[in-house]
Amino acid sequence: MNIKLRCLFLYLAAFWTVGAGAQPPSKSLDYYLKQAEFTSPVLKDFQNQQRSAGIDSLIVRATAKPQVTASSAGMYAPVVSGYGYDEVLTNGQALEALLNVNYDLLNRKRINNQLEGIKIQSDSIKYARQLSWYDLQRSVSDQYISAYASQEQVGFNREVVTLLEQEETLLKKLTRSNIYKQSEYLTFLVTLQQQQLVLKQAELQFKNDYAILNYLVGISDTTKVSLADPKLYLTVTATGPGFFSKRFDLDSLKNINQKKAVDFNYKPKLGVYANGGYNSSFVLQPYKNFGTSIGFTFSVPIYDGHQKKMQYNKFSLSSETLSGYRSFFVRQQQQQLNLIRQQLNQTEALFPKINEQIRFSKGLIEADSKLMHTGDLKVADFVIAINNYLAAQNLLRQTSINRLKLINQFNYWNR
Incomplete structure (x- = not known):
């Protein structure tokens, strides 16, 4: 009996470190x-939007070149019995x-200002795509950690059930030999049945977590897999402007670009044109x-009710709003990082x-185990000791998983 109990403890103690690596x-x-x-x-949508912005740039460059068009128009105004349009007007x-x-x-x-605006738009799309990827990366990593934790729980519970089943067989023989009472055997049997139910629940939880992981990733996989240790590490704290602040820089550049566009609307416009072809009323020598x-055409704005000043006021309000959002986000991001550091x-x-408790x-x-060998220990007390050990191991595993999730959150915000 003493040897079996020692084997039980050794299996439980070793499972946390090497059980997951069995496969x-x-x-x-x-x-x-x-x-x-x-x-x-x-x-993929953001990638296509970037390509579309590149085409917009080519379109704008094409508008800077001379524009050639062909046009044709014909008109006939009949006069019947003196009734009809005045031929002096219509010919x-x-x-x-x-x-x-x-x-x-x-x-x-x-x-050039339009091209600059398209570049800012392209950079904004690129930023949105990267942000979407970071969000997806965080969600997938978080779900992977949950699925990995469920997998570890299944393996641990399965090992515990196997070992308790072995002990149950031996304890049954000892009970029949009147070394232990029937009530003590039933106490141990209840513990075994509880662990079997816990194992079933853990298996269902892993299937659910794994299905959600595949759903997030966008794949259909029903095969039995073994998830590897995530092995996440804290990223180095950024020293300069981070990734998230770039969106405010882009909004600021967009505001400046739109202001320049308003300025160009109030600049003089000069254009030249030329045409050639046939234009005739057929009244005199149409073949000539x-x-x-x-x-040429020339235009310059003089007065439009101070619309330019009104547009400028809108841009000032937009800049003020943007500055407020930037300051608030910087404080919020720093608070988020400090909170995660504290939790870590x-x-x-x-x-x-936890290790001391283990x-x-x-x-x-x-x-x-020594007392069990001589029959001087109640089975209920031994079950309590086993449960305390299992609880400590579960706490160690849960704390490790929480640590991984905190690292995942920290790495997301520390960009």
Whole structure:
């Protein structure tokens, strides 16, 4: 009996460190992150939006070149018995077929500002895509940690049930030999049945967590897998402006770009044009009505009810609002990081206490095993010692999982 009890303790003590490595891992966190990035329609959407912005840039550059158009128009106004349009006004009939060329001479700065606006838009899309990826990465990592914890719980509970089943067989024989009472055997049997139910619950929880992980990633996988240790580490704290502050910089640049666009609307506009072709009323020598013309257009705004000043006021309000959001977010981000650091420090402080509790539980089981050998210990007391040891091991595992989730949160905000 003493040997069996010692084997029980050794199995329980060793499971936390080597039980999960009994089977080689088949899939890791990196695998699921790559699958999530590959299957995400949102990331593909942002990628296509960036390509579309590149096409918009080409369109704007094309508008800076001379614009050539072909146009044609014909008209016939019949006069019957003296009734009809005045031929002095209509000439009775007309036909034109022209090739027109238009070119804006003062559009270079305006075009450059439009190109700058498209670049800012492209950078905003790139930022949104990266933010979406970080959000997806955080969600997948968090769910992977939950699924990994459920897997570890299943393995631990399965090992405990196996060992208790072995002890139950031996205890049954000792009970039949009147070394232990029937009530003590039933007490141990209840503990075994409870652990069997806990194992079933753990298996269901793992299936659910694993199904959610596949759902987030966007894959369908019903095969039995073994999840590897996530192995997350804290990232180095950023010293300069972080990733999240970039969105405020982009909004500020967009505001400046739109203000420049308003300025260009109040600049003089000068354009030239030329056309050539056929234009005739067929009244006199229509075969000679082939020709050409050139000209220019010029305009300058003088008064529009102070709309420019009103637009400027809107941009000032937008800048003020943006500054408020930036300051609030910086404070909020720092508070979030400080809170996670505090939680991590508190979590780290639990490990020595938990390990000490495990050590005490181990000593108690060793002492109880000697008493069990002589029949001087109640089975209920031995069950309590086992449960205390299991509780300590579960607490160690849960604390380790919480630590991984805190690291995942910290790495997300510390960008």
